[in-house]
Amino acid sequence: MTPDSVEIAKAAKEAFEISQLIPTEERVKALHSICVALQANKNEILSANADDLQAAQGEVHAGRMSESMMKRLDLSKGDKWDSMLQGVRDVAALPDPTSVVTYASELDDDLELYRVSCPIGVLLVIFESRPEVVVNIASLAIKSGNAAILKGGKESTRTAVLLSKAISEGLSQTSLPQTYIQTIQTRAEVSSLLGLDQYIDLVIPRGSNSLVRNIQNSTRIPVMGHADGLCSVYLDETADVEKAVRVVVDSKTDYPSACNAAEFLIVHESLLKSIWPVVAEALIKSRVHLQCDPSMLDTVRSLEGFDTFVQPANESSFLTEHLSLTMSVISTPSLQDAIRFINSHSSHHTDVIVTENELAASVFTRGVDSAGTFVNASSRFADGFRYGFGTEVGISTGRIHARGPVGLEGLVIYKYMLRSKANKGHTVGEFGAGKKSYKHKPIVAEAVPF
């Protein structure tokens, strides 16, 4: 336990508690001030970013970093800078997720109960590589009223330090404490913080599977995120061939390294000579490598590209998140078996059925125990922006609190406020057999009236 980490965590909790008494308008003001501070420091930040990039180039040459990782570091490319700032303004413009009354009841004359949304507390967010995530996450935390401690990848340290400085500058223009958003640099600090569940309320890892898994394995603090994105498309007996081709190809190829890209294709065995060869042909044309159930090879053997793109499945085919133009394919004798296969092999992220049968659609969407169950639509729709949340905190494959694409709503919880307006206050001793009983009369209220 580094003493510094304890100080950081304490400061975050204190900043959170102080912030609870500051009007929510200040949080929106902070976001706009941060935009101003970022813009004012643009040159300095992009110059630090160039230094990070140069160092990364050295790492790439030495074979210690991938080209694609290096590219993600670059803040000056295209409209990345402007869209980072626009992102902050967009978050500022979203509806306030806090102070929303979600249940209100008159328990007795002059005794009113309100359940009202409020921030969770202190977030620890750990991510890799792309430096603009610092700004992105800081905006989400500020908008939802949570204090946050952020740790980015070491490749972008120079950039992140200056981005954080701009965030602090922005916060200093408001009554929010500057310790509301803090950044840390080392893994040792992360390890220490993961032990401080008295100060930190939620950990949000955004990055590779191994990052997420390591974190899940090393803390008692709740973790929101997903380790795997093992999504599947099932072609039902009644599948339409055009829908099958379009949905499978889009699910696999639109963005293969995304967590909502499909890794498994499950084909009803009645389709092996009809739709399966057409779908296989389209996938091969899209340069997708297929790892197939042996029973499925015969009917596609004559396709152009078979030798290059088709091979028998191996024992890891249905355990692997390929994250590339590779798809594992299996056949199934029934919808029930497909559901069972998905429930035991998918990561409960998003699974798709292609079918013309209403009952099959209904059985699949209810029987598949995943965050998203889709009918005749690409798995790639599983995304906060596409769902209409305006922004995305991440995607959760957990089963409590928030599931699937998580918007700002995933960063709030609620508290109960109870007020007696009676002359003598209220005691529970007034209720019971032979005494008063509870009214439980719904109150219509959008905000707490006190």
Place this chain on the structure above:
Amino acid sequence: MTPDSVEIAKAAKEAFEISQLIPTEERVKALHSICVALQANKNEILSANADDLQAAQGEVHAGRMSESMMKRLDLSKGDKWDSMLQGVRDVAALPDPTSVVTYASELDDDLELYRVSCPIGVLLVIFESRPEVVVNIASLAIKSGNAAILKGGKESTRTAVLLSKAISEGLSQTSLPQTYIQTIQTRAEVSSLLGLDQYIDLVIPRGSNSLVRNIQNSTRIPVMGHADGLCSVYLDETADVEKAVRVVVDSKTDYPSACNAAEFLIVHESLLKSIWPVVAEALIKSRVHLQCDPSMLDTVRSLEGFDTFVQPANESSFLTEHLSLTMSVISTPSLQDAIRFINSHSSHHTDVIVTENELAASVFTRGVDSAGTFVNASSRFADGFRYGFGTEVGISTGRIHARGPVGLEGLVIYKYMLRSKANKGHTVGEFGAGKKSYKHKPIVAEAVPF
């Protein structure tokens, strides 16, 4: 890892998955069948309960069990049996917490998204002593569509085995699997199950602090519950004396061993010669022992019972959940200090302000970071029945998923169902710059239409 535990956990997950395809009406039918089975086996169950009681009497004589624990075992006392059965019928009559649409949006023509509530999965519920909790929890799990594994206290094993048999009998009258609700007997099984996060989705411990803490410390599975109930009442500068007396006495004495009983009394220092002595007198009359901040002793020294009931606070006074007629008392120079004290010493369960000042009420309810923040009302109101939830799964001091008294809503999460009705299905490749954009048009729907 006992192989039995793995089988139990697997069977529970399988039962859960099968149940997803069974109409929810079967769950209500199961509850009524369980009532019938319990009633049919009443004599046998009460006779086993008498055996448990007799064994417990031996333990009490030997000093290994408290009298009150023994009493909680008794199922034949008063209307306990009938109210246990009525409890099951009450749960059956509650609105179904599943299949509720909480967000629905048309993403594009013929592309509809529904967020719909659904069960969490497999619950592991661990409790102590009172055997009727088996029936109570089984009803809640069945009503909300979750499979459950239940472990009661070893003192009530004979009773619990027969209650479980009746539950199985009831389930066998429906299409739900009998493994939907399973019971286990040993701590070794619990330890094994706590490691099986691939099958078990939520742990709910109901019992002593040490039980809850031990479980929280030994599993990666999310835990819903509260380890401590350190609640406080703060008497603000403007407190009304009658409200102060009534609220403090009720909060402390209505049911001292409950988690929502107040343990701390915080008094604004301007009240030390006015309201504090009146409140202290009332507490002493109710036989409450006071552990006071030394500064507070002088003004109550002349009270009858001072020598017996009042003593200086010691270093553990503000760390202890007394669960008895003892209250720790401290004075504070300001509302801000009271809030700081509560945030750092309370268990974020329920805290109360007694005040006539609207602003103080507003600042306190927002600034105190607890599941319940009350104005002029007893902390004892923090309860699912009193809040109007019909029943209570437990009280949570966690900050994600569910907070405060948890009703059936706490046993559900949601999934996203997306359906394309378009002729060609839907791909994300159709959207973007120069192509279609998302509509995000709200849909009014109470249920998923497919």
